[in-house]
Amino acid sequence: MDPYIQLKDVGVTFGKDVVLQRVDLSVEKQGFVSIVGKSGTGKTTLIKMVAGMLAPTEGEVWIQGEKVKEPHHDMTYVFQKPVLLEWRTLLENILLPIELKRKPTQADRDKAKQVLALVELAGDEHKYPHECSGGMLSRAALARALFTSPNLLLMDEPYAALDAMTKELLQVQLLEIAQDYNPTVIFITHDIQEAAFLSDRVILIGDQPSRVMQEYTIPFHRPRKKTLKFEPEFLQVVKQIYQGLETL
Amino acid sequence: MDPYIQLKDVGVTFGKDVVLQRVDLSVEKQGFVSIVGKSGTGKTTLIKMVAGMLAPTEGEVWIQGEKVKEPHHDMTYVFQKPVLLEWRTLLENILLPIELKRKPTQADRDKAKQVLALVELAGDEHKYPHECSGGMLSRAALARALFTSPNLLLMDEPYAALDAMTKELLQVQLLEIAQDYNPTVIFITHDIQEAAFLSDRVILIGDQPSRVMQEYTIPFHRPRKKTLKFEPEFLQVVKQIYQGLETL
Amino acid sequence: GTEDEVVKEEEQAASKELHKMKMASWSKPIAEQSNLFLAQEKEWFTDAGIEFEYVPGAGGGDAVKNIIAGNADIAFADLEAVLLAVENGADLKVIYNIYPHNVFNLVSLNEQGIETVEDLRGKDVGVYSFTSGTYQNLKLLLYNAGMTEEDVHVIETGVLNFGPLMNGQVAATAATDTGLYDAEQKGLEAVDVIEAKEVLNTPSDVFVVTEETFEQKQDLLIDFLQVYRDSVNYTIEHPDEAAKAAVDTAIDGQDQARNEEIIQIRNQVSVNEQMKEKGLGWFDQALIQRVEDTYVEMGLLEEPVGIDTIVSNELVEQLQ
Amino acid sequence: MKKMKPTMIYSVLLFILLLTIWELVVTVKNIPELILPKPTAIWMNLMTHLSSGYFLSHINATFIEVIGGFLIGATIGVGLGFIVSQSRTLREILHPYIIASQAMPKIALAPLLTLWFGYGFAPKIIITALISFFPLFESTVTGLSLVDKDKVALFRSLKASPLQILMKLRLPSAVPYLFSGLRVAIVLSVVGAAVSEFIGANKGLGAVITTGMGMMDTPLMFSAFILLTLMGIAMYHLIGLLERVFLKKYDYSRRDQE
Amino acid sequence: MKKMKPTMIYSVLLFILLLTIWELVVTVKNIPELILPKPTAIWMNLMTHLSSGYFLSHINATFIEVIGGFLIGATIGVGLGFIVSQSRTLREILHPYIIASQAMPKIALAPLLTLWFGYGFAPKIIITALISFFPLFESTVTGLSLVDKDKVALFRSLKASPLQILMKLRLPSAVPYLFSGLRVAIVLSVVGAAVSEFIGANKGLGAVITTGMGMMDTPLMFSAFILLTLMGIAMYHLIGLLERVFLKKYDYSRRDQE
Numbered sequence A, B: 001m002d003p004y005i006q007l008k009d010v011g012v013t014f015g016k017d018v019v020l021q022r023v024d025l026s027v028e029k030q031g032f033v034s035i036v037g038k039s040g041t042g043k044t045t046l047i048k049m050v051a052g053m054l055a056p057t058e059g060e061v062w063i064q065g066e067k068v069k070e071p072h073h074d075m076t077y078v079f080q081k082p083v084l085l086e087w088r089t090l091l092e093n094i095l096l097p098i099e100l101k102r103k104p105t106q107a108d109r110d111k112a113k114q115v116l117a118l119v120e121l122a123g124d125e126h127k128y129p130h131e132c133s134g135g136m137l138s139r140a141a142l143a144r145a146l147f148t149s150p151n152l153l154l155m156d157e158p159y160a161a162l163d164a165m166t167k168e169l170l171q172v173q174l175l176e177i178a179q180d181y182n183p184t185v186i187f188i189t190h191d192i193q194e195a196a197f198l199s200d201r202v203i204l205i206g207d208q209p210s211r212v213m214q215e216y217t218i219p220f221h222r223p224r225k226k227t228l229k230f231e232p233e234f235l236q237v238v239k240q241i242y243q244g245l246e247t248l
Numbered sequence C: 001g002t003e004d005e006v007v008k009e010e011e012q013a014a015s016k017e018l019h020k021m022k023m024a025s026w027s028k029p030i031a032e033q034s035n036l037f038l039a040q041e042k043e044w045f046t047d048a049g050i051e052f053e054y055v056p057g058a059g060g061g062d063a064v065k066n067i068i069a070g071n072a073d074i075a076f077a078d079l080e081a082v083l084l085a086v087e088n089g090a091d092l093k094v095i096y097n098i099y100p101h102n103v104f105n106l107v108s109l110n111e112q113g114i115e116t117v118e119d120l121r122g123k124d125v126g127v128y129s130f131t132s133g134t135y136q137n138l139k140l141l142l143y144n145a146g147m148t149e150e151d152v153h154v155i156e157t158g159v160l161n162f163g164p165l166m167n168g169q170v171a172a173t174a175a176t177d178t179g180l181y182d183a184e185q186k187g188l189e190a191v192d193v194i195e196a197k198e199v200l201n202t203p204s205d206v207f208v209v210t211e212e213t214f215e216q217k218q219d220l221l222i223d224f225l226q227v228y229r230d231s232v233n234y235t236i237e238h239p240d241e242a243a244k245a246a247v248d249t250a251i252d253g254q255d256q257a258r259n260e261e262i263i264q265i266r267n268q269v270s271v272n273e274q275m276k277e278k279g280l281g282w283f284d285q286a287l288i289q290r291v292e293d294t295y296v297e298m299g300l301l302e303e304p305v306g307i308d309t310i311v312s313n314e315l316v317e318q319l320q
Numbered sequence D, E: 001m002k003k004m005k006p007t008m009i010y011s012v013l014l015f016i017l018l019l020t021i022w023e024l025v026v027t028v029k030n031i032p033e034l035i036l037p038k039p040t041a042i043w044m045n046l047m048t049h050l051s052s053g054y055f056l057s058h059i060n061a062t063f064i065e066v067i068g069g070f071l072i073g074a075t076i077g078v079g080l081g082f083i084v085s086q087s088r089t090l091r092e093i094l095h096p097y098i099i100a101s102q103a104m105p106k107i108a109l110a111p112l113l114t115l116w117f118g119y120g121f122a123p124k125i126i127i128t129a130l131i132s133f134f135p136l137f138e139s140t141v142t143g144l145s146l147v148d149k150d151k152v153a154l155f156r157s158l159k160a161s162p163l164q165i166l167m168k169l170r171l172p173s174a175v176p177y178l179f180s181g182l183r184v185a186i187v188l189s190v191v192g193a194a195v196s197e198f199i200g201a202n203k204g205l206g207a208v209i210t211t212g213m214g215m216m217d218t219p220l221m222f223s224a225f226i227l228l229t230l231m232g233i234a235m236y237h238l239i240g241l242l243e244r245v246f247l248k249k250y251d252y253s254r255r256d257q258e
């Protein structure tokens, strides 16, 4: 079977800066792949191409056997910097994707509130973005992405602005969601433990220009529990990735 | 001796939302205090008051025996979301604080380049913000703050957008800077290990409305080494704070 | 080099002797004033020690205001504007009768069947603007027919006033002889014309100065009027030369043939029987008095302004 | 009664000062009323005609033209702005005509318009609309085009149609600029209505001005100026009020001072 | 030679189509030239007068007034915008006067101005400046006031003075809006110059228009219209060019389409 997502010999150049070169990568259907790498190596650039928001300078990106030319219809992209409309409350922001398809119903609104509760924003649904903290905005953007249950979920450091507790909670929730309806996920993070905890595979990109330096398969079956994080084998995997990053 | 910074029975209310209540906190001169707490508890709100960017609804904030009414002259504030001027290159952005005082000299420019190199942005000085990755923007904003060597350094999650490697590097550099000219620092972070590694004291805020829940004194003398992070006593302190956060 | 210097000095002396004479006109420099441009071209003004300057305006009111404000020495304006200004407190002297004939008329298409003013009752009538002689003379015609403004529907149609007439938007339009000529050239045909001079042959345009100028610059004024009168006489003899002079100077003067036609029309209204005897520029005081009486009767003036003291032949009498 | 703000007091004092200087200059230099009437003379004229009811029908006519012209002009300005910001092709095709409509002096167009549309309100409203739409058009185009790139990316990632991007993103982002354009448009509507009345009108404050000129009644002309100015100020503040009341949320996060 | 863009071709085709319709309607309905001349007649008139050199001095005069009026108007518009955006008090005091200057029909002001300043370039440049400054003023005020709050906070934290905030933050942020205002201002300058020439002018395309009317020479009037339009379009694009060449960086991150 063809992989769900495939990057074939992809290169990206901005002006005279070659950012990515000869990137080959494939993600199987319903796979969960994390991408790690130093700041400025091209993680966001890479995920944007999969999202259909940026055309590669060289090579091709394929999704479900089709060349990517525009955003995939069943995809949700969580931007690195949360993007919310200032003139809408959080709830109205969450409802935006639905609104672009049809008039939201009361059921939609109820569901939106549930998703907001999931990211610990219950009670904040009528706040405007300028009344929210940085972490609240990240969570609201996350809620908007989860609301539509897309089959392809692209997430660019969604948990970077969260405290340890909330982050852990949302990691577990994401695992549950993945278990539930099995989307294909590409997840960018700086937190190696997080990458290992969530993914089937962790891809390390780097070097100049960046390419795929290393792939780590995470050998723990699902469903995974919170306690996995304290098991020695898990810590071993994390350490291994960490060392991979360090050698760059 | 009076403490350098003092919050006296401070409360903040937005509309009808009481965000902070009865906050008492003091930071000694040249102290390094970290603040941790869940997302949305009021860490940013608190640091903004110290920065003189927000007036408390109740109580008072004092710096060096003077009531804070406007930003302190010898203070630099690193915003949670990096704020850069889009029409200036990174280098020009770094030079902004100097420019507001006098015409920048070649020496200033050289120093700015050094600071950029410190945050691993050597070679990127002529990029415009829209040509930078999220982490690069955070680092540029950080460089702008370090450039002026202020005596009061207020930092709101400066390392949240950075990868593990870069973060570690910058932690060590911050320790060195602190050692060098001894500024008073308030540092907000979601990373408990980071808080413990850098600070003299870690303040845990939370509950609804938030107030100071717990203070942890970090018993390791300075200068601290990178290896401290792996010492069992250090891990013990981190665990303790983590548990404190968990009980909220 | 002494000879050169002497020549230079003489030139300087000559230029120093020149006295500025600013003439505020009711219009831009247009072909019907060709005699002025001819006089300039032939340097008659300079010869008379006058440095002539043309100050343009939009309507007689502008011209009169320009002399009151001191922007000009003499105004080329319609008598109505002068009388209104006097009524509003200005001290003016009318010193030369430029066009002794009333050039205003009321034009309608034949198909409208308007033969008398009475036929206009209840219909739309166009005027250039409320600031122009077309409006006052329409009032005069109405008054003469025992009607008032209320009996017709007066509309400001702008300078392009024959357009609405041809378009059937007004039953008649108040115009001037040259306007009618131009419109006929542009395809207006089969019209009925009611001429205002049949009712009251008011002088159309006059030279007017402030009382102050009249007192202080008599000699200069006489010199100016002399040149003006001479140029009119010359133009009557040689309309072709004037038409040529207008090509470069008049803003509407590119078409020399039209210039000549327009000049001919103006030449005709620049003289009357009395003037053949008394010279150009002469006022018939009896007629002038009748103008004031009529204007007071029809309400154009609230009360008599003493026209006999305002209009004076004093300077004209001193011309050769 | 609400207390007067100090700026209001300064403003009024300044106004009185200016009027006094004006009155004095005219009196001392003995400037004829024809050239520049005294403020007191203008005031008397204004009061006389107001109490006699003379101005009423004129104000009324002008007001109708202002409102009609503004509504049409605003619709055209915003509408064209929308069209043009959606399509580069249309922009390039339409632009010359739009600029032509502006570079032409509308008062010279007036006689032609009356030829085509008669002497009623139509040509006046057309002129008013023609004068008022252009600044609003430019504000609309600029406002609609200057949108946060990240938000456009968001909408693109959500597969929003261009129309949805226009209505749900560009329009809300452009609100403050639309209002800026509307404020200019309403004031220009007042001058447009007055200008349109110079030709082919026997009602309206513009017609009063030409009558004042024709009768050499300069104070009357100034009275009409004053009424036009008051109308303009009132309209301008009306738009400001609308903006503050209904659309505050669209610039809450951007405008940092009231 | 550069290949023509397809939109250009459409644009030209549309133009030709419109002219053809116009020509046909006038011919078939036998409309007198006085009311609406044929495009061919206008073209002939334009060519005749261009080759005879008749238009040269008029274009020249108008051009001087446009440039002079625009420069002064732009300075006033931007200057007042700066002043007003720095001080609420000044804003409240100045606003009524600014609106008064706009709600008054400038053409009615023209005779007064010629009385005060003579019939040279001065009153025309003043009128042009008066007409052109207002939209620019509004754009300036709006552009300067709509600044990212976070950036204002940054400047405050750096203890920048209000003047520094104005020059280093508000001004660069407002650049696209300033240019939008400048584009409107330059086009209005063209109409302003033409209007000012209706009264008390010997030269200029506006004077040609009234002359054309007076002589019932409608093609001449249209020729002047065409020249004014061309002048307006050229100026408009000049501003656009300036913006693209010099000031691209100020809206790089915000404007998402060219």
Ligand SMILES: Nc1ncnc2c1ncn2[C@@H]1O[C@H](COP(=O)(O)OP(=O)(O)OP(=O)(O)O)[C@@H](O)[C@H]1O
Binding pocket: A014, A015, A017, A019, A037, A038, A039, A040, A041, A042, A043, A044, A045, A046, A080, B127, B130, B131, B132, B133, B134, B135, B136, B161, B163
């Ligand atoms: N529009 C652009 N023009 C020029 N250079 C760009 C542009 N966008 C990105 N880059 C460059 O591409 C490189 C990769 O950027 P990218 O945002 O993909 O990094 P990243 O791995 O996501 O980093 P981070 O972890 O900091 O978010 C950077 O060096 C950046 O300077």
Ligand SMILES: Nc1ncnc2c1ncn2[C@@H]1O[C@H](COP(=O)(O)OP(=O)(O)OP(=O)(O)O)[C@@H](O)[C@H]1O
Binding pocket: A127, A130, A131, A132, A133, A134, A135, A136, A161, A163, B014, B015, B017, B019, B037, B038, B039, B040, B041, B042, B043, B044, B045, B046, B080
């Ligand atoms: N301008 C405002 N109006 C109303 N509520 C506000 C405003 N600013 C902040 N808040 C509220 O105050 C609370 C604290 O916000 P703050 O930004 O201080 O949180 P934080 O601790 O910094 O969170 P994070 O870790 O997510 O940055 C939040 O619940 C937020 O909704």
Ligand SMILES: [Mg+2]
Binding pocket: A043, A044, A045, A080, A156, B133, B134, B135
């Ligand atoms: Mg990134």
Ligand SMILES: [Mg+2]
Binding pocket: A133, A134, A135, B043, B044, B045, B080, B156
């Ligand atoms: Mg915060």
